[in-house]
Amino acid sequence: MIKIVLFCIFASCLVGSPYADSIEIKYNQLRKGSALDHYAIDLIKFLIEVSGEKARFIPIEDTGSQTRRQLLMQRGVYDVDWFGATTNIESFVVPIRYPILRGLLGHRVFITNKETRALLNTDMSFNQLIKFSLIQGQGWGDVLILKNGGFTKVKTIADFNALFKMIEVNRSSLFPRSIIEPYQELGERCSLNENHECTDKNLLIDDKLLLIYKLPMFIFVSPKRQDLIKILNSAFENHYEEFLVFFNNHPLIKEALKKLNNRTVFKMHGINTLSDETLNIPDKYWMDTYTNPF
Numbered sequence: 413m414i415k416i417v418l419f420c421i422f423a424s425c426l427v428g429s430p431y432a433d434s435i436e437i438k439y440n441q442l443r444k445g446s447a448l449d450h451y452a453i454d455l456i457k458f459l460i461e462v463s464g465e466k467a468r469f470i471p472i473e474d475t476g477s478q479t480r481r482q483l484l485m486q487r488g489v490y491d492v493d494w495f496g497a498t499t500n501i502e503s504f505v506v507p508i509r510y511p512i513l514r515g516l517l518g519h520r521v522f523i524t525n526k527e528t529r530a531l532l533n534t535d536m537s538f539n540q541l542i543k544f545s546l547i548q549g550q551g552w553g554d555v556l557i558l559k560n561g562g563f564t565k566v567k568t569i570a571d572f573n574a575l576f577k578m579i580e581v582n583r584s585s586l587f588p589r590s591i592i593e594p595y596q597e598l599g600e601r602c603s604l605n606e607n608h609e610c611t612d613k614n615l616l617i618d619d620k621l622l623l624i625y626k627l628p629m630f631i632f633v634s635p636k637r638q639d640l641i642k643i644l645n646s647a648f649e650n651h652y653e654e655f656l657v658f659f660n661n662h663p664l665i666k667e668a669l670k671k672l673n674n675r676t677v678f679k680m681h682g683i684n685t686l687s688d689e690t691l692n693i694p695d696k697y698w699m700d701t702y703t704n705p706f
Contacts, residue, residue: 434466437640438490440481441471443572445600448593448629451664452494455512456631458658459647477570479551488636496553496627499687506641509689510648511628514659515698516592516668518627520554521675522618523587523594525579534620534676538562541621541678547575547584553685554588557625561680576601580614588623592668622675624701628690672701 437456442449453469460467472490475481481493482504495501496517511517524532528544545565548555549572558566567584569575576597578584589597594617595608602610609616633641648655659665684691 434468435639435643436470437467437492438470438472439492440490441474443474445597446593447596447664448590449494451592451662452512452629452631454662455655455658456492456644458655459644459651462651462654463643463647465643477550479570482551482632485632485634488634491634491637491640493632494629495632497630497687497690498553498556498685501553501632502687502690505632506635507630507632507690508641508644508648509630509693510652510655511693511697512631513590513592513629513665515626515628515701516665517590517629518625519591519672519701520588520623520625521591521594521671522621522623523576523579523589523598524585524616524618525582525614526616527582527614528585529616529618532618532620536621536676538678541623544585547578547587549575553627554625556685557627557680558588560685561625576615582614586618591622591671592664595667595671620675622672622677623680624677625680626686626698628686628693628698 437460439453439456442453457467457469475484475490478495482495482501484490485493486504493505494512497507501507522532531544539562542562542564544563545567546558546563548558548566548568550568550570552568555566555568567578569578575587579587587594595604598604598608598610598615598617602613602615605611607616608619631644633644
């Protein structure tokens with residue numbers, strides 16, 4: 413009799429648990445100072461909510477380079493991540509083919525240092541710009557775009573924090589970042605003044621130039637999680653207008669859009685590093701800055 417009573421109590425606890433009917437979503441822990449990572453996880457939680465599902469979000473320890481993360485997702489070690497799209501990434505993990513930044517990932521400003529800043533100006537040509545050395549993360553979608561676009565000095569390393577050190581000691585000149593990324597990233601790593609210059613390190617954000625190329629950021633899902641793939645695709649398809657409200661009112665996006673103005677703009681066209689499916693995403697899902705001037 414005692415065993416039966418204890419079993420009933422245990423069963424009733426399960427039924428009453430807030431997690432009883434929820435799905436589990438494992439994601440790579442957010443990078444230090446990454447406003448983009450916070451935006452992405454906010455969005456995934458929003459999509460789960462509008463879909464009518466409940467979920468438990470479980471961060472896992474940082475799994476290293478983007479290339480390694482994709483392999484681990486493919487094996488089902490964790491479930492969801494967000495990357496700039498490439499045909500290679502799409503061969504490992506499943507894209508939810510809605511640009512979550514509407515193309516802002518490809519609106520690039522430069523983290524640089526004082527030595528390089530002295531060489532940058534609003535009158536410089538693209539041919540002058542591509543002579544500078546760049547640093548990028550290993551496996552990032554930008555690497556092939558930049559190389560195919562004419563940048564011949566592109567270094568890649570796996571350690572995200574080391575990218576900033578390479579710029580600080582002037583071993584590379586420019587670290588291209590999406591317009592939404594560098595301000596909080598540097599703010600977490602140095603004392604940043606109102607001109608977006610570190611007062612205690614040789615790092616700053618250039619305010620003169622803007623490089624634009626077509627690079628969507630997608631949510632990617634492990635192929636082991638077909639349930640989650642279906643939920644996220646359905647959420648975008650059935651609630652896209654609600655997503656636009658989320659996007660346009662998110663503080664990160666509102667602040668980023670203000671910082672696009674008053675820059676010399678270089679647009680890189682016709683650099684095909686995207687899959688046919690991604691290239692055929694309708695224009696309504698992109699910002700209009702690919703075709704219209706600022």
